[in-house]
Amino acid sequence: MRTIPNARFWTRYDEVVINDLHGAVAARLKGVGQRYTTGREVLIRALAEAPRPLTAAELVAAEPRLSQSTTYRNLALLEQAGVVRTVTGTDEYTRFELAEELTGRHHHHLVCLSCGTVEDFDAPRRVEQGLADAIARLSSGTGFRAEGHRLDVLGTCAACAG
Amino acid sequence: MRTIPNARFWTRYDEVVINDLHGAVAARLKGVGQRYTTGREVLIRALAEAPRPLTAAELVAAEPRLSQSTTYRNLALLEQAGVVRTVTGTDEYTRFELAEELTGRHHHHLVCLSCGTVEDFDAPRRVEQGLADAIARLSSGTGFRAEGHRLDVLGTCAACAG
DNA sequence: ATTTATGCAAATCGTTTGCAAACCT
């Protein structure tokens, strides 16, 4: 999954968003007393260009400049800084994507039960509204303080369905 | 199939459901050419009595009769037989619960971002209906064949909130 | 110059597996 000539195919976020993105990442890192190094920028760029959450191995494979240990270290750091979010599929790999607070795009995931890949998808506004309402009401009953939700649709991806 | 002295505190499913449960598990195992051994029954009982998904370590700790390797082996086997389902929280442990097909109780999870524990909760019918509709419509668009969904509410549990 | 980040290789730890003994039918 290297950088492809025709980048537009892979790009999830337009130029403006991307430009803001690096500034926002730098700001968040500075807020936690961390630098926005070249290696970290490479990582963020790879995540921003991917059409779906990626595993650490995919990131390393996509960007020869990234070493395994530093990739894991920076992913953990970026997660703590609120820049990156981890995504769990059905296989043994942790996947990573940009935090919604940065992209401004709330979305959910299609998880393939066969191969484990995770694709993005958007739920209808009506569904999101219903979820938000239910979750808001939830807190009062259980003592659980809700901060967000994740909705995964499990099934078989187009590639595996054949 | 005896009843445990103070079972009520922990029991999620009433006697009738539990009794059917063991028969259903046995049937499913037989369907995959496997036996319903004593050890597997202990495992199922522990899962049925727990008020939330448990980790393998919790299961072993709860039941001295269970050895670690057999527990993992049987959990994997029971999952393949459609008896057990794995649940992913935010920590490094895989959790296990009875499959909804067996319990007949569709539910979702409250995942604590602080300590990682997972509690069960039921979404309002209206939300479930909205999800079902959205997912049904989804398949046509993407080539992804949906088979189910999982909805987790992320936040802070009562214990961690203090 | 001093602090922070990186890469390599070794360590970690939840989970899996090989093998001999115990179990079921």
Add this chain to the structure above:
DNA sequence: AGGTTTGCAAACGATTTGCATAAAT
């Protein structure tokens, strides 16, 4: 008996970490 299941201990593999070097301020 003949095949399956179990428990122990060793192996596995994704992720983490120690340490010496490179980069950033």
